[in-house]
Amino acid sequence: MSRLTSPSTTTDAPRSWPEQLIPLIPGAGQDFIEQNLLWVLRDFCQMGLAWVQTSPVLQLTKGFTDYAIPTPASMTQINTVIALREEEGSRRMIWPVDRITGFTYSDDANVFAYFCPTPSTIRLVAPIEETTLLRALVSLVPLSIFVPTWFRDQHQSAIETGVMGRMNMLPNRPWTDQKDGMIRWRQYLNMRNMARANTLRAYTSQGQGWRFQRFGV
Secondary structure, eight states, X not given: OOTTOOOOOOBOOTTHHXXXXXXXXXXXXXXXXXXXXXXXXXXXXXXXOOOEEEOOOEEEOTTOOEEEXXXXXXXXXXXXXXXXXXXXXXXXXXXXXXXXXXXOTTTOTTBSOEEOSSTTEEEESSOOSSOEEEEEEEXXXXXXXXXXXXXXXXXXXXXXXXXXXXXXXXXXSTTOOHHHHHHHHHHHHHHHHHHHHHHHHHHTGGGTTOOOOBTTO
């Protein structure tokens, strides 16, 4: 699979997911389970960078530095822009400035790189010299419990562990079990950290020590 190729975005029918959790959390209503499921989904995607997808083609225009990145999936928001890739020519990868070793704006003002003033916008270090087409590799956070089937297939165990841990730690509920909740929550955090490490390894580790290509190179 290409660095910037995304899995299918076919969405799952989500009602079955909360329903599967009901027997595991006796006394909890489905609406309350859905609230906690959404919280864990968002946390897992935000902190674990677990939902990565490519944006539609974006046109960079000569003389401009700021661009909004459109989200590539409905009912999501962009968490962070991981990298950019040119659509034509050398199809080179463009990385954020925090991946450049020893970067300074005074010395490297012509580096083809960017930073993010907000999660869904990029600002080039310097304006480009000619129109360029590119796509953005973005980390997404869901706004509902509707998620792609591939996401549930890959991360169902982590999400359900997080939901159960979070809910078990709530005090004075029929399903309260602080000890079990803490164990499950630690397991969830470990899985979340592993998801983040896998994403960083897959998409950015090779760029950590790179010297970035400059305009016209």
